[in-house]
Structure formats: C-alpha cells, structure tokens
Amino acid sequence: MRSTRLTALLAVFLLAIASLVVAGCGSSDDDTTGGGGGGGGSEPLTVGSDIPYPPFEQGKAGEYTGFDIELMEAIGEKIGRTAEFQDTSFETIFRDVAQGKFEAVISAATITEEREEAVDFSNPYYLSEQAVLVKEGSDIKSLEEIDGQTVAVQQGTTGQELAKEELGDSEIRPFPEGPDAVNALKAGTVEAVIIDAPVAQNAVEKSGSVEIAEKVPTEEEYGIAVAQGETELLDEINKGLEEVLNDGTYKTIYEKWFKLEPPQEIFNASHEAE
C-alpha cells in the first residue's frame, strides 16, 4: 500500500518536472520572431502585441504574422534592430510598456488623448474605421438601428467606446477577445459586433455568414507606443516608418493584408507626441 502511494507521488513529481522542462524549452523560442536579417549584433527590439487580432496580428508563438507584425519587422530592419514579439493582453498593454516590460507596442492601437497620458505614440501608421458587423441577411443596416439590441465589442477598444456613446439603450457585451465576439454573433446571442473595419472584413472573408452593415469613420489613427520619455527610440521608429512608407514596403504589406490600396492620407500623416 505504502509503496503504491510512493510510486504515485513520484509519478506526479516526474510529470511536474517534465512539464517544467517542456515549457522551458518552448518559451526560449516562443517570444521571438525572426525579423529577417538587419539585426546584426545590436539589441533586439522587444514589442508587445495582443495576439490574435487578425489581420493585424495572428499566428502561433514564434511564427507571428499580420500587418502590424510585418510592418514592425520592416521598421526594425530599417533601424537595425530585430523585432521580437511578446503576446500580451490589450487592457494592460500600455501599462506594461510604460513599466518597461517591452520597449514598444504595435497592436492596432488607436492614438487617444487618454492613452497619451500613459505612453508616447509614433506617427500614425494606419488610418482606421469601425465596422458594424451583422449576420448575413440581417435587417440592421446602420449603427443607429442597433440601439436597444444586444451588441458585442472587444473589451478596452474604440468599438466599445463608440457603442457606449451611440447605443444608450443597448446591452453591450465586452468580450476579452475579438474572435469570441464574432462567434457570439454567428451563434445569434448578439445582434451585432462593433469592431475595427479590417477585423470585420477579415471575419467576412474567413468565417462567412456575417456581413458589414456599415463602416463608421472615426478619424482613428493607429500608432506605435513607447514608454513616455523614450524620445530616442520614438525618433528612430518614426524614421524607420517614414522609410518604409517611402520605399514602397508599406504599400506591399498593406495590399497583402487588406487587399486594398493604402489611403493617400497615410503618406503625409504625422503626429506630435504630447
């Protein structure tokens, strides 16, 4: 009896140690994504991103891809630092960069005054719209028509702000991850999802049975965030971004992920860090 118990205890220990070893091996290449040369001997650039948020960021650990990821890798190449990505949660992402958990954030993040109190933003690298995503054949044709119905959004995003402002009579359900919000729409537990237009577009293409009822311009600009006072890094990122915009790399990446030409405004958009 005693020896069986000991054997069982030993087995549990072995399992725990095995998990540690496996997890340890995994994590050593987990949070790094090859930036494709350029890095040389200099420090890698650690970048936080809330993955998945297709088509901006998606893929498995070590093989992250998407518009943001490729753009950041291109910028990294220009400034001679290999971008290394860390998957993190969007609600805490600005706090984490401010605390130095990583050096920069690229995560389809809209530049807002509120966020600028916590971090500094680069020049805009993307101009965004929100989309009202509904089930195929739904009667809802515009944002106003959703009022009073149940709406899904992603927690902490501009879509949630928009829903709060425009839809006073609706029940708003904030999902921690965007794909779960789209799933709730397909399942019929919510009538609409308000989410970034490219994400909505991606859902229409990949998942089917949903459609975009309306796109709502929000004058949103996405920026890369760094901790406040990191002026040197911010200047470098801005310089890298400008080069990427001017030499056609931006256009190539944009068309690859959005199947559209980039808007002209992005080429002369600028932003002053406050």
Next chain:
Amino acid sequence: MSEFFNQYFDFDYMGEHFWEVLEAFLQNLLIFAVVAVLALTWGLILALLRQLPGKKFLPVRFLAIAYIDVFRAIPILIVILLISGGIPFLDFIPKEIRIPHWFGKPDPFWYGVAALMLVYGAFSAEVYRAGIEAVPRGQMEAARSLGMSHGQAMRNVVVPQAISIIPAPMLNEMISLLKDSTLVSVIAFAESVLISRELLAQSFNSSALILTGFFFILIILPLARVVDKLIARNQGKITRGSHIEVA
C-alpha cells in the same frame, strides 16, 4: 516599487469603485449559489448511478464513469467556450432554451452556469463516491440481509452515513467553484473580474482586481475555517471509535 502600489493598491481608487465592484461580485455569488445547488444534485445522481449493482446496470455504470472522467479532465474554460459557442447553433432546440434569458439573466450567465454545473457535477460525484465507499461494506451487506433492496439500503443506511463524512471535501470543491465563477468573464458576463478589467481598460489602474480579490478572501477564509472544523470533528469521531471508519 511605488509604481506597483499605485497600480494595484490605490485605496482611493478602490473606494471610488467599491460599490461597482461589490455589485459585480454579487454576480459571482449568484453564479455560485445556482451552480452549487445544481451540481450537488447532479453529482449525487451520478454517484448513485455509478454504484448501481449487477450486470444489468453495467452500461449505466460505464456511462457515469465515462462522464465523470471526461468532465474532470477538460479545462472548465474550454467547456464554457464550447457551450456558449456551440449550444446556440443547435437549431432543433427551441430558441428560449438555446439562447436562454430566464429570470432576467442574459444568456452568458446561463451558459456559465451550465458549464460549471457539468464540471462540478463530476467533481462532486467523486466526493460522494469517496463518502459512500468509506462506509464499511458490512453496512450494505447487513441491510441487504435484512431484506432491503439496493436502493433502500443506499437511501436508509449507506448515504446517511456517507453524508456525515463528505462535508469537508465537498466544501473544498465549493470554494474552487466560487473562484471558478470568474471564468465566465471570457464570454462577456459582467461579473467581478470582467468589471475590474473594464475599469483597468478605462483608467489603467489594476486596483479593482485587488479589491475583487479581497471580496473573495472575505467569503472564502471563513469557509476554509469551517472545513478545518469539520475535519477535526470527523477525526474525533474516528478516534472515539464511532461507526465511521476511514480506511
């Protein structure tokens, strides 16, 4: 260091949002209460099915064991996501059941309740079983030899004795259940963790999460002491050589 305290232990911030977080925490207690009743009942049914004697009931025993094994093994988060994402698609079920809004509670509440009940039913079935098996075989044999059926013997002899053994381990399960009620936040039900993270997204301050933690401690610590008391009481019975013997 002070950054850490401002981020997590901002007591002014906790004060400002006290009622908001408390109200959300009451939702956790509500999930807990509903699931506790359902899971304790469901678990007892499973445990009794598992104990049915004879060849005739072999398939029932097999199904009960398979159910318990499967639901103890799947992470609860997966069960929650599967139920909330899957049940609504089963269009042979009437809409009022597929997408329930009973008693003014939204569907994510009920999906969460269902998922936690399925999982905790399996866990509590194991606790009941441990209790039933701790009752000496002779009790069942004696009852049967007096002419009772298996069901009668269970109801009148075995289960009443088992019931006095299980409260301590069962309370432990219930403590886990209360904590796991926060998992329902992934399907956007407004309980305390979701509301705390909502506040975090607005203000970049995590103190609401700590406040939520305090509420849980406040409820769970006394329960843990009750568990200790119950264990001590059972120990006493055994050492005094009462009818309960634990192998």
